[in-house]
Amino acid sequence: MSEVAIINPAIGKHGRHKWGEAKRFPYKTEVSCERCQIVKVTRHEPSVRPWLEFYRDGERVNCERTPVCESAEVPFA
Numbered sequence: 283m284s285e286v287a288i289i290n291p292a293i294g295k296h297g298r299h300k301w302g303e304a305k306r307f308p309y310k311t312e313v314s315c316e317r318c319q320i321v322k323v324t325r326h327e328p329s330v331r332p333w334l335e336f337y338r339d340g341e342r343v344n345c346e347r348t349p350v351c352e353s354a355e356v357p358f359a
């Protein structure tokens with residue numbers, strides 16, 4: 283499944299992360315934002331659908347969808 287589905291379309295072009303180069307592991311892919319350093323981990327283990335986890339400063343971000351990039355301008359803040 284595409285991860286696009288869980289990105290809030292209301293955010294639009296603002297608040298988007300600038301993802302750097304992806305680091306691939308056997309059951310996950312990590313990519314960090316060049317602006318706010320948040321880390322997006324795509325977990326893909328056998329027999330389950332892939333899911334996303336986000337980490338900031340090494341701590342899990344508890345969120346349902348992609349957090350807004352804190353270094354980008356947020357028009358509705």
Ligand SMILES: [Zn+2]
Nearest residue numbers: 299315318351
């Ligand atoms: Zn960011």
